[in-house]
Amino acid sequence: MAKENQVILITGATRGIGRATALHLAGKGHRVVATGRNAELLESLEREARDASLPLSVEAMDVTDDGAVQRVVAKTVEESVRIDALVNNAGYGLWGALEDLTMSELREQFETNVFAVWRLSQAVLPIMRRNGFGTIVNVGSVSGRIGNPAGGAYAASKAALSAMSRVMRMEVAAFGVRVVLIEPGLFRTDFQENQVNAQRVSDPESPYAEAIGKARKRRTGPFAGADPHKVAVRIGQVIEGKRPKARYSVGLDALAGTIATRLLPDGALDAAVRRAVGW
Secondary structure, three states: OOOOOOEEEEOOOOOHHHHHHHHHHHHOOOEEEEEEOOHHHHHHHHHHHHHOOOOEEEEEOOOOOHHHHHHHHHHHHHHHOOOOEEEEOOOOOEEOOHHHOOHHHHHHHHHHHHHHHHHHHHHHHHHHHHHOOEEEEEEOOHHHOOOOOOOHHHHHHHHHHHHHHHHHHHHHHHHOEEEEEEEEOOEOOOOOOOOEEOOOOOOOOOOOHHHHHHHHHHHOOOOOOEOOHHHHHHHHHHHHOOOOOOEEEEOHHHHHHHHHHHHOOHHHHHHHHHHHHOO
């Protein structure tokens, strides 16, 4: 059974979905430890929470750094005795055709989007098992179901996160720990602006140069998406709920994409995605 006023650790909390989630959960009375790498954005989040008298503190933490993760987890337990929920939200997208990617680029994508989730989960699970209660929320993406050209690395990382969430959910269920996957669609965040371009994205000698150019034109202009607060509300419902589902698609496009994977043949789905991105 979910507890009131939980202690919640959130990664990637300086922007977008993570920031909205941190403020939403703190606004509901939970003790939130919001983490991120950007000191300036952490300060602005802390200031916003302080002005609203919210129970939120910030910690600088690189999710790819073992020592930083252990330090923040240990400090949180020292100050609050427990960690009731972990929201694994930190992540980024790598943009480029799969053939053009270097091994180091692909490793870095998985280091942040997959291995960091395992690192954080492994750090908090002993605490949750000891207390007989806990919730791990992994923020995936509808891209884990439907990849798109030039977004293959990101899609692969989110597909891996989906599989890891499923297995971990089964493994820890006997200890009173829940693992839930959230799969958002497009929301108004800095995701597109913060995407990392692969080294060969602008290489005119790449066999994908023409396709990349067409896809890039489709990406220009104002970014339309839903309010990330919608995802924050769903995450709050998961953490506070008695029996949350294993996964949730959030956003009409995510729901439509999920349904499409069930109903359309692969060839038809591939064609639809290629048209949508201009590939």
